[in-house]
Amino acid sequence: MAGGERIPGTPRYRHHLETNPGTEPFFPNFLLKEWIVGSVFLLAFMLWVVFNPVDLGDRANPDDTSFIPVPDWYFLFLYQILKYYPGSDIVVGTVLVPMVASLLLVFAPWLDTSKARHPFQRPLATSAMMLTTLLTIWLTNEAAVQHKAELDAASGKASAGLPVLPKIPASQIHLVNTNMPGYKLFEQTCANCHGKSGEGGLGPPIYAIGKYWNASQLKSFVNNPSGMMPKNGTLSSDTEVQQVVDWLSQQKG
Amino acid sequence: MGTVLKKAYDWIDERLNVTPLWRDMADHEVPAHVNPAIKMSAFVYCFGGLTFLVITTQILSGMFLAMYYTPDITNAWFSVRYITDEVLLGNVVRGMHFWGASLVIVMMFLHMLRVFFTGAYKAPRELNWVVGVLIFFVVLAFGFTGYLLPWDQKAYWATAVGSQIAGSIPWIGPYIQTLLVGSHTVGALTLTRFFAIHVFFLPAALLVLLALHFIMIRAQHIAGPL
Numbered sequence: 001m002a003g004g005e006r007i008p009g010t011p012r013y014r015h016h017l018e019t020n021p022g023t024e025p026f027f028p029n030f031l032l033k034e035w036i037v038g039s040v041f042l043l044a045f046m047l048w049v050v051f052n053p054v055d056l057g058d059r060a061n062p063d064d065t066s067f068i069p070v071p072d073w074y075f076l077f078l079y080q081i082l083k084y085y086p087g088s089d090i091v092v093g094t095v096l097v098p099m100v101a102s103l104l105l106v107f108a109p110w111l112d113t114s115k116a117r118h119p120f121q122r123p124l125a126t127s128a129m130m131l132t133t134l135l136t137i138w139l140t141n142e143a144a145v146q147h148k149a150e151l152d153a154a155s156g157k158a159s160a161g162l163p164v165l166p167k168i169p170a171s172q173i174h175l176v177n178t179n180m181p182g183y184k185l186f187e188q189t190c191a192n193c194h195g196k197s198g199e200g201g202l203g204p205p206i207y208a209i210g211k212y213w214n215a216s217q218l219k220s221f222v223n224n225p226s227g228m229m230p231k232n233g234t235l236s237s238d239t240e241v242q243q244v245v246d247w248l249s250q251q252k253g
Numbered sequence: 254m255g256t257v258l259k260k261a262y263d264w265i266d267e268r269l270n271v272t273p274l275w276r277d278m279a280d281h282e283v284p285a286h287v288n289p290a291i292k293m294s295a296f297v298y299c300f301g302g303l304t305f306l307v308i309t310t311q312i313l314s315g316m317f318l319a320m321y322y323t324p325d326i327t328n329a330w331f332s333v334r335y336i337t338d339e340v341l342l343g344n345v346v347r348g349m350h351f352w353g354a355s356l357v358i359v360m361m362f363l364h365m366l367r368v369f370f371t372g373a374y375k376a377p378r379e380l381n382w383v384v385g386v387l388i389f390f391v392v393l394a395f396g397f398t399g400y401l402l403p404w405d406q407k408a409y410w411a412t413a414v415g416s417q418i419a420g421s422i423p424w425i426g427p428y429i430q431t432l433l434v435g436s437h438t439v440g441a442l443t444l445t446r447f448f449a450i451h452v453f454f455l456p457a458a459l460l461v462l463l464a465l466h467f468i469m470i471r472a473q474h475i476a477g478p479l
Contacts, residue, residue, distance in 0.1 A: 022285025027275075030283040033290045037299050038306050045307075045356065049348040056337055059330040060409035062438070069410035072400050074358045074393070082418065094422050106386050108369070109379035117372030118479045129369050 076143035163212035173197040182247025208253025218245035286478035300364035324448035329404035373476040398451040
């Protein structure tokens, strides 16, 4: 223990004359200071609460499957990890990563067994924790950004001017002329946001966009897209864009 | 008045000998390196106490919310709307509980980082670290169960997806899902059991763990200066 016990019988007002002047009794001396910190903290908290009223969303409706679900912000990093392990790899995101992380956290004292306590004297533990913290913050932010993009896409904001197609399951979509070169390019680039079958994901659904727009309308949109979509949809040349829109314009649902 | 109180205290003390109980806590020395009044940078040692403070306000605001909240699917959303719009200061109490939930997470995370970076979890304090991590998990469970209670769209669908994720775990997933949801889909049974978990099971677990956490700090003292 840092500091010794208070010598019995020493009055509190003479306490600072003792050999160990840095220490002080928990009650009332130290607790008073903690209360000051606590009061300032509580005041700030109450001001925040009063100026940020909580609203209540629409009543739960189990039939409305169009609602885009999202967990509370402190679960977003876990939610984001799931997105990196789609399909049968999902078990990596649901079990493996959380399990390993939890075990590392619980057993940290037995993994970092050196006597040294200063963070600079145990660089492995310190950098591991800093990396984990940064990664968690980044994952949380990434999930929030993607959720916002999804909301925008659903409300039509990201696709200003783009015809809105209803969201349907990928299994009900039948793409045609998949032997065209445009389809290969679509799979490699566009599909990352619009889905493998154009069913929509981060970007809006475009599986039957040819019903509404011809190749030149599509090309002018891809050259100068609105919302989140990158210019030319990350395709490297105008020839590639032309190939993709030629194929897309034949998708009429 | 003072003498009456003193007599009452002495009367109790003679029979139950309560003085040593609180004097032990009152007189224990708090070392200088954790005292922000001596060294400003010691404010990082306040995170744990502040987490406990927010948990206390969570318990209090939760008790008041429970006076009006109705845990059934027909009335839950209306009772929360009533708290928000009609009850005197209801929106403030609900706001405290809502924002406090996030604040507990933030403060607890900061407290954990402080303990980690100062190496305070090293021998002989390993067990207290483990208890702290368990508290972290219990608080996350509080967040997960509490999120459903307002029974609005985002609550419902977050829980629906959360339980589906739990259900996708190999072998035991379906059992976990049934345990959580109470049936095959989120509904009446889910709300009542999330409510019970949120206001009975988890508080019991949290209070036991917090008691252990504090008893261990008193037994082992705060880790010395770096």
